[in-house]
Amino acid sequence: xxxxxxxxxxxTAPSEETGATPPAPAAIVQKKQSPWRAPLAFLAMGLLLxxxxxxxxxxxxxxxxxxxxxxxxMAMGLNLQWGYAGLFNAGVMAFTALGGLAAVVVSxxxxxxxxxxxxxxxxxxxxxxxxxxxxxxxxxxxxKGALRKFAIFAVIVVGYVLxxxxxxxxVMSIEAVDPARTGFIGGLGLPITVAWLAGGLFAAAxxxxxxxxxxxxxxxxxxxxxxxxxxxxxxxxxxxxxLARGVKNVTGLARPLPVPYEIELQQKQWFIDxxxxxxxxxxxxxxxxxxxxxLLRQMLIEGASAYVKIAYAxxxxxxxxxxxxxxxxxxxxxxxxxxxxxRDNEEAAAAMGKDIKARxxxxxxxxxxxxxxxxxxxxxxxxxxxxxxxxxxxxxxLIWVMVIVGGSGNNLGAVLGGFLIWFIWVEAEPVGRWIVExxxxxxxxxxxxxxHLQDIAAPxxxxxxxxxxxxxxxxxxxxxxxxxxxxx
Numbered sequence: 001x002x003x004x005x006x007x008x009x010x011x012t013a014p015s016e017e018t019g020a021t022p023p024a025p026a027a028i029v030q031k032k033q034s035p036w037r038a039p040l041a042f043l044a045m046g047l048l049l050x051x052x053x054x055x056x057x058x059x060x061x062x063x064x065x066x067x068x069x070x071x072x073x074m075a076m077g078l079n080l081q082w083g084y085a086g087l088f089n090a091g092v093m094a095f096t097a098l099g100g101l102a103a104v105v106v107s108x109x110x111x112x113x114x115x116x117x118x119x120x121x122x123x124x125x126x127x128x129x130x131x132x133x134x135x136x137x138x139x140x141x142x143x144k145g146a147l148r149k150f151a152i153f154a155v156i157v158v159g160y161v162l163x164x165x166x167x168x169x170x171v172m173s174i175e176a177v178d179p180a181r182t183g184f185i186g187g188l189g190l191p192i193t194v195a196w197l198a199g200g201l202f203a204a205a206x207x208x209x210x211x212x213x214x215x216x217x218x219x220x221x222x223x224x225x226x227x228x229x230x231x232x233x234x235x236x237x238x239x240x241x242x243l244a245r246g247v248k249n250v251t252g253l254a255r256p257l258p259v260p261y262e263i264e265l266q267q268k269q270w271f272i273d274x275x276x277x278x279x280x281x282x283x284x285x286x287x288x289x290x291x292x293x294x295l296l297r298q299m300l301i302e303g304a305s306a307y308v309k310i311a312y313a314x315x316x317x318x319x320x321x322x323x324x325x326x327x328x329x330x331x332x333x334x335x336x337x338x339x340x341x342x343r344d345n346e347e348a349a350a351a352m353g354k355d356i357k358a359r360x361x362x363x364x365x366x367x368x369x370x371x372x373x374x375x376x377x378x379x380x381x382x383x384x385x386x387x388x389x390x391x392x393x394x395x396x397x398l399i400w401v402m403v404i405v406g407g408s409g410n411n412l413g414a415v416l417g418g419f420l421i422w423f424i425w426v427e428a429e430p431v432g433r434w435i436v437e438x439x440x441x442x443x444x445x446x447x448x449x450x451x452h453l454q455d456i457a458a459p460x461x462x463x464x465x466x467x468x469x470x471x472x473x474x475x476x477x478x479x480x481x482x483x484x485x486x487x488x
Contacts, residue, residue, distance in 0.1 A: 062309035069316035072418030077370030083409035086343040093395035094230030099199030099375020106195035108187035118173030132159030203372025262304040407479025432460025
């Protein structure tokens with residue numbers, strides 16, 4: 001008997017007190033979904049992007065597309081944790097930031113002057129730290145009882161006393177090297193696409209540490225723990241300037257090899273010919289050669305920007321499709337069925353011999369790795385790492401809304417939620433300003449109501465997020481594309 005069969009049998013068995021058979025679970029009696037629901041939803045999303053391009057700007061539409069692809073990837077990572085296993089991760093922000101840190105550590109060239117000033121002390125600090133951890137592990141296995149606690153405490157104290165002066169000297173030496181431009185150790189100088197994999201590894205490593213500590217907690221305590229740890233991660237990134245310049249930011253990160261720089265692209269003859277052929281009718285209508293030259297120059301600027309955004313979109317789409325295929329394959333595998341059985345009834349799964357905590361740790365690490373990859377991709381798109389911009393509203397709450405609105409437990413739902421919610425997040429502010437302008441067109445600018453309307457235009461997106469969430473929860477509580485329950 002499989003786990004799902006056992007759960008079904010337990011839920012439909014006659015009651016000992018009444019002898020009656022209880023109703024089937026809600027997930028089993030759900031209405032059959034239309035096979036056209038997902039294609040129509042994505043078609044509608046595509047039409048929204050086309051409308052933005054036609055009536056607003058194709059540059060804005062492509063920018064929304066790129067960030068939607070990244071947001072969809074983050075939503076898939078969270079869906080792996082919540083939709084597959086029911087783990088409430090409130091620390092999405094931290095794993096996104098760790099992906100961004102990986103982009104700096106891997107792709108930025110080394111700052112040799114800073115390494116010469118404090119590199120040896122920093123390396124010695126690493127040796128002391130590793131030795132302390134290894135000694136703590138040895139003491140934990142070699143001693144028992146009160147002696148074990150004393151030995152671990154003594155090792156930690158001695159390690160801290162040895163580490164503190166060496167590490168402080170290294171940090172001060174590194175941060176003193178041209179702090180206006182560098183003041184940090186830099187990275188490895190590798191291609192930025194390598195950082196995408198490194199971002200997944202960084203996030204997975206931290207998720208493993210968090211999981212070993214917090215996954216034994218109840219769901220609400222797990223949420224509090226992950227939120228608190230994510231704030232610690234962001235605080236470290238903001239204050240440790242030697243690592244990634246803190247709030248001074250790291251700019252000028254390299255682009256992936258297939259993505260050119262706009263200035264270089266505008267000077268390529270093949271690109272000039274392409275833009276000239278594409279806008280031949282408009283250029284021929286120019287009154288003179290000077291006007292035609294100015295018009296062509298403007299078209300080259302706009303065309304180069306669009307070309308770069310399309311190149312990014314192709315790269316991000318490839319990554320999204322690969323991870324989506326892997327997630328769908330995992331969901332439909334015995335592993336995926338086991339994870340859903342654990343999510344639905346931990347006691348029954350444990351009774352069948354499943355190691356609940358180990359499986360939770362496994363899926364927590366995998367989901368965090370996907371979020372880390374998305375974080376590295378976002379930093380690549382921005383071309384800079386800005387720890388001060390990471391906040392729970394943008395990188396935790398918004399991703400949760402994407403998963404809930406799209407459909408928890410459904411990979412395509414997570415992707416759709418990533419596109420839809422980011423689209424609303426971007427477009428809500430200009431729509432809000434248009435509504436405010438329409439309402440206050442005939443008002444006196446000196447009235448309190450007029451000033452109040454102008455003040456609420458910018459945060460209109462927050463109202464829209466709440467409204468969309470309420471509408472979806474009212475009319476489709478399980479999301480736009482609900483999880484499909486298969487019976488075998």
